[in-house]
Structures are given as structure tokens and as C-alpha cells.
Amino acid sequence: MATLKVSNLTKNFGNTQVLKQINLEVIDGEFIVLLGPSGCGKSTLLNIIAGLETVDDGEILIDEYVVNRVEPKDRNIAMVFQSYALYPAMTVRDNVIFGLKQRKVSKEHIEKSLKHFSQMLQIDQLLDRKPAQLSGGQRQRVAMGRALVREPHIFLFDEPLSNLDAKLRVEMRHEINKLHEQLGTTMIYVTHDQVEAMSLATRIAVMNEGIIQQIGTPQEIYEKPNSVFVADFIGSPAINLIQGTFYKDGTAPSFIPEQQKDNFKISLSGYSFDSEPKDGQEIIFGFRPEHINLPDASLKSQLPVELKPSLIELTGYEKEVSFEFYGNEITGRLPRHVNTELGKSISLSLDLSEISIFDSASTMRI
Amino acid sequence: MQTLDFQKMANIERSASRKRTFYRWLLFITLGIFALYYLAPLYVMIITSLKSMEEIRQGNLMTLPGEIIFDSWKTAWSGRDYDAGNVFLRPFFWNSIKMVVPAVAISAFFGALNGYALTKWRFRGDNLVFLLFLFGCFIPYQAILLPMARTLGVLGISNSITGLVVVHSIYGLSFTTLFFRNYYVSIPDEMIKAARIDGAGFFKIFFKVLLPISAPIIVVTVIWQFTNIWNDFLFGSTFSFGEAAPIQVALNNMVLTSTSVKEYNVDMAAAFIAGIPTLLVYVLAGKYFIRGLTAGSVKG
Numbered sequence: 212m213a214t215l216k217v218s219n220l221t222k223n224f225g226n227t228q229v230l231k232q233i234n235l236e237v238i239d240g241e242f243i244v245l246l247g248p249s250g251c252g253k254s255t256l257l258n259i260i261a262g263l264e265t266v267d268d269g270e271i272l273i274d275e276y277v278v279n280r281v282e283p284k285d286r287n288i289a290m291v292f293q294s295y296a297l298y299p300a301m302t303v304r305d306n307v308i309f310g311l312k313q314r315k316v317s318k319e320h321i322e323k324s325l326k327h328f329s330q331m332l333q334i335d336q337l338l339d340r341k342p343a344q345l346s347g348g349q350r351q352r353v354a355m356g357r358a359l360v361r362e363p364h365i366f367l368f369d370e371p372l373s374n375l376d377a378k379l380r381v382e383m384r385h386e387i388n389k390l391h392e393q394l395g396t397t398m399i400y401v402t403h404d405q406v407e408a409m410s411l412a413t414r415i416a417v418m419n420e421g422i423i424q425q426i427g428t429p430q431e432i433y434e435k436p437n438s439v440f441v442a443d444f445i446g447s448p449a450i451n452l453i454q455g456t457f458y459k460d461g462t463a464p465s466f467i468p469e470q471q472k473d474n475f476k477i478s479l480s481g482y483s484f485d486s487e488p489k490d491g492q493e494i495i496f497g498f499r500p501e502h503i504n505l506p507d508a509s510l511k512s513q514l515p516v517e518l519k520p521s522l523i524e525l526t527g528y529e530k531e532v533s534f535e536f537y538g539n540e541i542t543g544r545l546p547r548h549v550n551t552e553l554g555k556s557i558s559l560s561l562d563l564s565e566i567s568i569f570d571s572a573s574t575m576r577i
Numbered sequence: 578m579q580t581l582d583f584q585k586m587a588n589i590e591r592s593a594s595r596k597r598t599f600y601r602w603l604l605f606i607t608l609g610i611f612a613l614y615y616l617a618p619l620y621v622m623i624i625t626s627l628k629s630m631e632e633i634r635q636g637n638l639m640t641l642p643g644e645i646i647f648d649s650w651k652t653a654w655s656g657r658d659y660d661a662g663n664v665f666l667r668p669f670f671w672n673s674i675k676m677v678v679p680a681v682a683i684s685a686f687f688g689a690l691n692g693y694a695l696t697k698w699r700f701r702g703d704n705l706v707f708l709l710f711l712f713g714c715f716i717p718y719q720a721i722l723l724p725m726a727r728t729l730g731v732l733g734i735s736n737s738i739t740g741l742v743v744v745h746s747i748y749g750l751s752f753t754t755l756f757f758r759n760y761y762v763s764i765p766d767e768m769i770k771a772a773r774i775d776g777a778g779f780f781k782i783f784f785k786v787l788l789p790i791s792a793p794i795i796v797v798t799v800i801w802q803f804t805n806i807w808n809d810f811l812f813g814s815t816f817s818f819g820e821a822a823p824i825q826v827a828l829n830n831m832v833l834t835s836t837s838v839k840e841y842n843v844d845m846a847a848a849f850i851a852g853i854p855t856l857l858v859y860v861l862a863g864k865y866f867i868r869g870l871t872a873g874s875v876k877g
Contacts, residue, residue, distance in 0.1 A: 283773050284773065284774060288774065296767035296771040297771075300786070309772070309777070310776055313775055
């Protein structure tokens with residue numbers, strides 16, 4: 212059983228407030244990913260949870276106990292670092308069991324855990340080597356072994372895959388995923404890589420400028436981003452955002468792009484507003500690239516559009532095509548077999564069932 | 578047309594390679610001249626120490642000895658049997674060893690500890706503390722003579738090897754702290770964080786994690802401190818005299834107290850003996866010295 216609760220956490224470095232009133236509750240067995248651009252405070256938050264940084268205001272609770280003043284070693288946590296942070300002078304074996312030795316665990320238990328976890332991570336052949344003799348992926352495994360062997364209540368990961376090459380990163384990601392399945396331990400994972408976040412997390416906390424912008428399942432975050440920041444940060448290629456005004460003609464709401472012509476408007480009657488804007492209010496209309504596609508009769512509400520490609524990029528499975536759309540450049544993801552030619556317009560449709568609308572002033576979802 | 582171009586290229590290549598050869602020669606000749614210039618005194622020292630006094634009086638400074646005699650080395654080290662008042666180096670050599678070993682060990686150890694605390698356990702005002710240490714590096718020897726003499730007097734360890742150990746340990750601390758601090762700055766903080774989470778405390782991390790990877794900077798520090806302390810004359814002559822003097826002071830006394838004739842061969846041998854330990858330290862650890870000096874500056 213391991214729950215974590217962060218309440219009203221504030222942290223300053225000098226005059227800059229890096230964490231502002233953070234609230235976060237983690238249930239036992241969850242895999243929480245703290246996601247955000249560099250400098251958003253995610254690593255600081257993780258360090259504070261680990262006890263490596265002090266708290267200026269607010270509380271950290273692990274298993275219902277306030278641990279603000281508890282030393283890292285007594286918090287029942289283990290941490291994996293981006294640089295692996297292995298002890299260069301020690302063999303892999305000594306690296307892995309260093310923590311257990313500090314805790315005066317019995318020799319038999321140490322040997323047993325070492326054997327169990329080194330086999331699990333496939334580092335049992337490397338035990339007598341020094342970290343310098345290992346490849347990046349092996350070092351990563353050793354770093355994980357060092358964390359696992361302690362059998363902590365909470366695992367903390369600080370961008371553990373950032374130093375690996377692309378292929379190895381995917382491999383290790385799968386392993387971390389499997390590990391979580393196997394152990395069911397609470398994990399908190401910091402990354403700036405949205406693919407890692409989406410694929411690992413049970414819940415993602417998107418952070419920016421010291422604030423948790425949104426917290427939810429990967430699907431919620433992707434489909435219903437609560438702000439322009441989250442919408443824009445998640446998804447690659449990025450979501451298309453178009454400035455314009457909200458217009459209400461009788462009961463039928465619609466969106467008019469800023470640079471519209473020929474009375475073009477997009478009907479919003481299928482969109483369920485959290486709070487409906489006033490007529491004439493400035494809003495931002497957002498839709499993901501995959502919602503520009505070939506016309507599909509099965510879709511509930513769609514808008515037929517004629518678009519001219521201005522840039523075509525084949526990514527392998529599909530192609531990303533940029534179009535000019537009422538003064539905005541928008542991107543669509545089309546199947547690679549679709550015939551596209553620069554400057555030659557094609558008939559496509561915009562799926563209106565999964566759009567997001569934001570208020571221009573507050574940049575929040577409405 | 579094409580053959581013309583080829584010819585042009587060949588000409589350019591040839592002249593470039595000629596130029597390269599010329600500069601290479603210039604470089605080696607210059608280096609050779611400087612090497613000779615620096616080695617000349619050593620050469621004179623060694624050959625003079627192996628000559629007899631008569632030969633020295635007759636001969637040219639640079640000529641090789643007609644007959645190699647080691648007597649002057651023996652005299653410099655253990656004195657003459659019949660001359661009771663003679664000064665010779667042996668006891669003072671051991672004085673210096675007794676002074677330099679603990680002084681180097683103490684200053685290096687505390688320098689390492691300071692460097693570790695200043696980089697890995699940051700505290701409010703740590704930069705100011707470091708600045709003060711840095712300032713310590715620029716305090717000239719002469720400035721601390723009087724206060725140090727008074728301090729040693731109060732502590733009751735003036736004119737003793739212990740006193741000199743204390744002086745050198747304290748004076749060297751600024752330098753050793755600077756060395757270790759700059760080395761430890763390049764060691765990732767994450768390693769310390771990992772050790773803290775693993776349950777190791779301040780000293781455990783220092784001894785188990787950091788010190789085992791400090792070999793390059795330990796070598797630098799030891800060479801630096803050893804050379805400075807061994808070669809020091811000012812502290813030695815100010816804070817000690819008679820039997821408690823280190824070798825450099827004894828060397829000075831020996832050279833100055835020759836009563837009748839100036840025995841250049843003995844003086845040269847004595848000077849060489851006094852320089853052997855530092856020479857030895859350089860030869861044995863020199864390659865780590867260069868490596869250690871640059872290790873801190875480049876990450877990774």
C-alpha cells in the first residue's frame with residue numbers, strides 16, 4: 212500500500228516561484244507521469260517527493276504520513292535518474308546492493324534479492340563489471356535494479372530514458388511498462404516526451420510554469436485538453452488552432468474564422484459546451500490533424516472542405532500535409548496512398564465530433 | 578586544361594608539404610634549445626658533485642669529470658667522521674619527511690572534505706565561503722609569519738616538526754580545497770542524490786562513493802602540496818632552528834657554514850639530495866598530474 216498526497220506545495224528558488232500551490236493525489240499502484248516542457252517544475256516536484264529538495268510551503272504525505280522533514284532514505288522510495296547515477300568505483304553487484312547494505316539487511320536476503328532482480332533485469336551476467344564497462348542500456352538496467360532491489364513503496368523516475376538512443380528507448384519503455392504490470396508498485400515518472408507519457412501512464416499530470424495544468428488519463432488529456440497549452444503540448448503533429456469568433460444565430464451556434472470570406476462558418480451544434488460563450492466572443496477552434504481526412508459517410512458530423520496542399524511530408528505509415536485554411540496553416544494526417552499534389556486542391560472532410568473550443572482570453576476549454 | 582589543373586594542384590601540395598617540414602624543424606629546434614637551456618644547471622650540478630675540489634678549481638664548469646668520485650655525496654648525506662661541528666643532511670632529511678607526509682595528508686584530506694561539502698551539500702553562503710578559501714590562495718607567506726609565530730607560541734609547538742605540520746596544513750588548505758572543489762563540481766549531483774536515497778550519509782557518501790573516484794585530483798594535490806612543503810624555506814627557517822629544521826634550512830646552513838674552503842662538490846650533491854624526493858614524486862605521478870589538472874575542466 213502506497214499512496215502519495217501533495218497538498219498546496221510551493222517552492223521558490225530565490226525570487227522565482229518554481230512550484231505554485233501544487234495538489235496531487237496518487238492512489239496505490241498508479242503510474243503517474245509528470246509531463247511538461249523543460250523548466251516547468253516537474254523535476255523539482257519529483258525531487259521534493261524524494262526528499263532531495265526542501266519544501267517552502269504545503270505538505271507531502273506518503274501513506275498518510277507527513278514526510279516534509281523525513282530524510283530521503285526513510286521515505287520508502289527509490290529513484291532512477293537520467294544520468295543513471297551509478298557509483299563508478301563499484302561493481303554492478305555493489306551498486307545494486309549498496310542501498311540494502313546501508314539498511315543492514317541480512318546477507319541471505321541481500322543475496323536472494325540480488326539474484327531475483329538481476330535475473331529479472333537480465334544483468335546477472337554483468338555483476339562483476341564496473342559501470343564504465345557497460346553500454347547505456349545496461350547501465351539503465353543496473354540503475355533500475357538498484358531501485359528494484361530495495362522493494363520500495365514508490366518508484367520515482369527522473370527522465371530515465373532521455374539518454375538512450377531511439378530504439379533502445381522504445382525497448383526500455385516496454386520493459387518499464389511490463390515492470391509496472393508485474394510489480395503493481397506506485398510509480399511517478401517525469402518526462403518531457405509525450406509518447407512516453409501516453410504509453411506508460413495510467414494518469415498524466417501536464418505541468419507548465421509551476422502549475423499542474425491538467426491531470427487525467429492519457430485519453431482524457433488527448434481528447435479533451437482543458438487548455439490551449441495542454442492541447443498544443445500533447446500530440447504530434449500539433450493540434451490545429453484557429454482564432455475566430457463565436458456566433459449565435461437563433462439557437463444554432465457556429466464559429467467564424469478571423470479571416471473568413473464568403474460567409475464561411477463552422478457549425479458548433481454538435482459540440483457540448485461546458486459553459487456556452489456569448490455571441491461575438493473571441494474563441495479558439497481546435498482540431499487534431501487526424502480529423503482532417505477523406506470524406507467518410509459514417510461520421511456523425513463533418514464539414515466538407517476543399518484544401519490545397521502547401522507541404523507534403525511522408526512519415527512512413529501516413530503523410531502529413533499542410534494546407535492553407537482561412538489565413539492559418541493547418542496540418543492533416545492522410546493515408547499515404549491518398550493522391551496529393553502541391554497546389555492541387557482535394558476534397559476532404561473535417562470531423563467535427565472531436566473538436567475542442569477554447570476561450571481566447573483565458574485560453575481555457577469552454 | 579585538365580592536366581594543367583593537376584599540375585597546379587601538385588605544385589600547391591608540394592609547397593604545402595615543404596612548408597610543413599620547415600615549421601616542424603623550426604618547432605623541434607626551438608624546443609631543443611629550451612630543453613638544453615633548462616637542463617644546463619642540472620648538468621652542471623651533477624658533474625660538479627662528481628668532481629674533486631682540485632678538478633673544480635682547475636677545470637671548466639662544463640667539462641666532464643676526469644675521475645668520478647662519490648665522496649662529496651657521502652659527505653653531504655652523512656658528514657665527515659672527524660669533523661664534529663659539521664652539518665650534514667641525513668637527520669634533516671628525515672625531519673622533512675616527518676613534516677611533509679602528515680602535512681600533505683592532512684591538507685589533502687580536509688581539502689577533499691571541504692570541496693565535497695562546498696559542491697554537494699550546498700548551503701546558504703557557500704559561494705562566499707569558497708571565495709574566502711580562494712582569497713587564502715593569494716595571501717603571501719610573509720603576511721602570516723608574525724601571527725603564525727605567535728599562534729605556535731601560544732600552542733606551545735614553536736620550533737618543532739609538529740608546528741611546521743600545522744603551518745603547512747593550514748596554509749595549504751586553500752589550495753587543496755580549490756583543487757577538490759573544482760574536481761567535484763564536475764561530478765554529477767545525481768550520484769550523490771542516489772546515494773542519499775540509498776541511505777548513505779555525509780561521510781559514507783564521501784568515503785564510499787566520492788573518494789574512490791578522486792584519484793586524479795588526489796595525485797594533483799599530493800604533488801602540489803608535497804613540492805611546496807618540501808621546497809619551503811621561509812616557514813622552515815622562521816618557525817624552526819637547530820635540530821628541528823627541515824632539509825631546505827639545513828641545506829642553507831650547510832652551504833653557508835663551510836668554514837675554510839667552499840666545497841662546491843659537496844654543496845651541489847647536497848642540493849641534489851634535497852631535490853630528489855620532489856623529482857621522484859614527479860617522475861612517479863607526473864602523467865597523472867597533467868591528466869588530473871585537465872580532468873576537472875572537461876565534463877564526462
